[in-house]
Amino acid sequence: MADDHHHHHHHDAPRLADPELRVRALESLLTEKGLVDPAALDAIIDVYETRIGPHNGARVVARAWADPEFRRRLLRNATAAIAELGFEGSQGEHMTVLENTPEVHNMVVCTLCSCYPWPTLGLPPVWYKAPSYRSRAVADPRGVLAEFGVRLPDDVEVRVWDSSAEMRYLVLPARPPGTDGMDEAALAGLVTRDAMIGVDIVRAPGTERDG
Amino acid sequence: MNGVHDLGGMHGFPELGYEHDEPVFHHAWERRCFALNFCADALGRWNLDTWRHAVERMDPVEYLRTSYYEHWLHAMETLLIEQGLLTREELEARLGGDSTPAAPAPGQPAALAASEVEAALFRGEPACRDVERPARFRPGEVVRTANIHPAGHTRLPRYARARRGIVRADRGVHLFPDRRAAGEDEAAERLYNVEFGASELWGDEAPPRDTVRLDLWESYLEPE
Numbered sequence: 386m387a388d389d390h391h392h393h394h395h396h397d398a399p400r401l402a403d404p405e406l407r408v409r410a411l412e413s414l415l416t417e418k419g420l421v422d423p424a425a426l427d428a429i430i431d432v433y434e435t436r437i438g439p440h441n442g443a444r445v446v447a448r449a450w451a452d453p454e455f456r457r458r459l460l461r462n463a464t465a466a467i468a469e470l471g472f473e474g475s476q477g478e479h480m481t482v483l484e485n486t487p488e489v490h491n492m493v494v495c496t497l498c499s500c501y502p503w504p505t506l507g508l509p510p511v512w513y514k515a516p517s518y519r520s521r522a523v524a525d526p527r528g529v530l531a532e533f534g535v536r537l538p539d540d541v542e543v544r545v546w547d548s549s550a551e552m553r554y555l556v557l558p559a560r561p562p563g564t565d566g567m568d569e570a571a572l573a574g575l576v577t578r579d580a581m582i583g584v585d586i587v588r589a590p591g592t593e594r595d596g
Numbered sequence: 597m598n599g600v601h602d603l604g605g606m607h608g609f610p611e612l613g614y615e616h617d618e619p620v621f622h623h624a625w626e627r628r629c630f631a632l633n634f635c636a637d638a639l640g641r642w643n644l645d646t647w648r649h650a651v652e653r654m655d656p657v658e659y660l661r662t663s664y665y666e667h668w669l670h671a672m673e674t675l676l677i678e679q680g681l682l683t684r685e686e687l688e689a690r691l692g693g694d695s696t697p698a699a700p701a702p703g704q705p706a707a708l709a710a711s712e713v714e715a716a717l718f719r720g721e722p723a724c725r726d727v728e729r730p731a732r733f734r735p736g737e738v739v740r741t742a743n744i745h746p747a748g749h750t751r752l753p754r755y756a757r758a759r760r761g762i763v764r765a766d767r768g769v770h771l772f773p774d775r776r777a778a779g780e781d782e783a784a785e786r787l788y789n790v791e792f793g794a795s796e797l798w799g800d801e802a803p804p805r806d807t808v809r810l811d812l813w814e815s816y817l818e819p820e
Contacts, residue, residue: 404666405625410690411673412628414682417698420639424710426631432717433630434620474718479767496604496753498648499664508630510618514664517609523755523808524605524798532612543794543806547604549751550770550787550811551723 438507439578441472442555445505446581447573449482450560460484463555467505477504477553483583484557489542492530492583493554494522500548505555506578513582523547533584546583556581561589597649597747598754600656605755605798626665629672636672638708638716641679645777649749650674723771725784733788737763738820741790741812749777752816756808759796760820764809765789772813785813 415421449456459466463480483491499514521529526543546554558580579585621627650671676682681701743758751773767787775783790812794802
């Protein structure tokens with residue numbers, strides 16, 4: 386019994402080893418070989434932890450709400466319009482903006498992996514990458530929306546976009562009522578990551594979802 | 597391939613696992629893994645589709661048991677070893693505590709320099725190709741997806757095979773993952789956005805107005 390146990394845990398090592406140890410081993414080996422510049426690793430991490438995130442997408446949405454000309458450019462050629470704000474590059478090469486209307490609610494998923502518009506939303510949250518969302522979003526989007534506290538009438542089309550190619554999607558949520566006097570910065574503060582994925586709506590100030 | 601990664605429509609994963617105020621990375625090793633992957637990709641020895649296929653080739657039980665960045669780690673190890681840039685023995689020795697400095701592989705590419713990171717990130721890698729290729733389908737046309745089950749990489753999910761849809765947009769010519777994952781770096785085909793009724797995919801119980809959109813390459817589609 387003890388031998389069986391021992392054998393079971395070692396026959397396929399090191400693939401199942403602790404990822405922390407494996408990453409450390411890989412980084413040291415690749416650095417020694419000259420395949421990785423450790424300063425490049427730090428530079429990459431800095432960009433994704435401090436400069437790229439859903440605050441970028443929120444600025445795009447707020448500008449589209451505040452500036453009808455920008456909104457038109459955004460819906461016609463999203464990649465170029467988003468680049469006007471300086472957001473471009475890896476995983477945002479082919480952007481399409483999906484406008485929510487009283488008739489259509491858009492929602493984005495990647496069932497095959499976890500494609501996501503990095504320059505505008507940053508790296509995806511764990512739930513977006515996990516099997517539950519990826520399996521359910523295409524087959525039961527209204528069930529997923531209900532978990533986010535969103536219930537849409539039956540006559541609204543729920544349109545799910547499965548990111549099967551290199552097209553990347555950003556949802557332009559409806560501007561909530563009671564925000565007429567707000568400037569772009571204040572509007573951007575209302576926009577959530579989840580609303581830009583399409584699993585939530587943007588709520589009017591003072592009516593945010595609990596928790 | 598009909599792999600476990602192809603999750604659309606599967607049942608039995610009840611927890612959404614929503615986390616409030618989620619950090620970009622949960623562990624220091626995820627940070628390093630993410631950045632190492634970027635640098636490893638930049639060596640130019642594989643493309644994004646080869647990489648995705650390396651994730652898909654994971655043991656299916658292991659795939660479901662491990663996290664996103666463990667998938668990345670697995671793909672990176674697999675491809676570095678397959679490309680001869682690293683050996684399984686070197687990796688096992690280092691994990692076993694051997695600190696003998698590793699030697700470069702013969703003819704290995706140069707590392708991405710820290711000074712090049714910014715440009716590489718903000719340039720990205722566009723997948724469209726400006727080549728003349730006649731369009732077989734037009735927006736508004738009814739099509740049916742192929743009933744294919746390739747053992748290799750494909751971006752036609754199982755739930756959308758042999759289904760009737762309507763072409764909604766012509767995306768132009770894009771790199772074609774099925775052939776690219778097999779090493780044809782510049783294989784390209786016309787790409788279309790196709791709309792499917794939820795009831796076409798999931799049966800009569802599905803809400804009648806709801807739809808699913810996929811971006812599909814020309815060889816996935818047949819005229820209806």
